[in-house]
Amino acid sequence: MTDSAKPRREQIYDVASRLFSERGYHATSMRDLAGELGIQGGSLYAHISGKEDLLVEIVRGASQQFDDSLFTLRELDLPADQKLREAMFRHIRVVADNMDSATVFFHEWKHLSEEPYAQVVAWRDTIDAFYRELVERGIEEGVFRADLDVRMTANLVLSAVNWTYTWYRPGGTLTPRDIAEQFAEMLLSGLRQA
Incomplete structure (x- = not known):
């Protein structure tokens, strides 16, 4: 209710x-x-214009939550590996705190009509670019291996954090921080310079 x-x-x-x-x-x-x-x-209909209006607003609201949580990391003076770890935590926290809208955002956005669909694709590109920036910075700082494929590495990180909505259950034994820490340890061990 x-x-x-x-x-x-x-x-x-x-x-x-x-x-x-x-x-x-x-x-x-x-x-x-x-x-x-x-x-x-x-x-x-006194409150909304139609069902797609609902979908558009849910997707728009979810994307804004990710933006607000992630993009402030650019201002922090942290090494790239710590920034990536914090980005993963913040990403997972947005998902965990908003399971319904995150599920709609990641799964139902494909039902949007042309213009809002294009907006989601553009937003996804900005998030992808954000994670690529973190990987590139780690390579530049010498924290991550120089032979990493930046796009593939960003895709791997995004796959891990985005798909959390499919299996995470609030109230379980792992907190969003626990999940992010475990993901980060597994992923960063393969990214770091020897």
């Missing part, structure tokens, strides 16, 4: 995130959403 203390629009997005995450975007109808909210289907 919904948190009645929240504004109706926020309730709608929360419920849509949960239903899209559990059932998928196409398998969730506006009637399902209205039923979960305890309102008439037509009442939804």
Whole structure:
């Protein structure tokens, strides 16, 4: 059910995130959403323009959470390996703290229409570039091996942190920090100079 203390629009997005995450975007109808909210289907349109509007806003909100969490790392004066470790933690924390919207973001974005789809692809490119920058800096600093393929290394790191939404369960034995530390130890041991 919904948190009645929240504004109706926020309730709608929360419920849509949960239903899209559990059932998928196409398998969730506006009637399902209205039923979960305890309102008439037509009442939804006083708050949103349509189902894709919900998907666009969920995806946009998730991308903003990643941006806010990750891009401030550029300002920190840390060695590249520590920055990469912290980026992995922050990335996983965004996923862990927002499982429904993260699941929608990583899995359902492909259902967006052309313009918002292109925006997600552009955003993904900025995140990819961010992780490549971290790897490149590590090579320049002599912390990471000079023979690393920067793109492949960034893809490996991103694959590890992005796919956390598929198996992580809040309340389990591992915290987001524990997961990030274990991932970082495994990955960084292969990246570091001997």
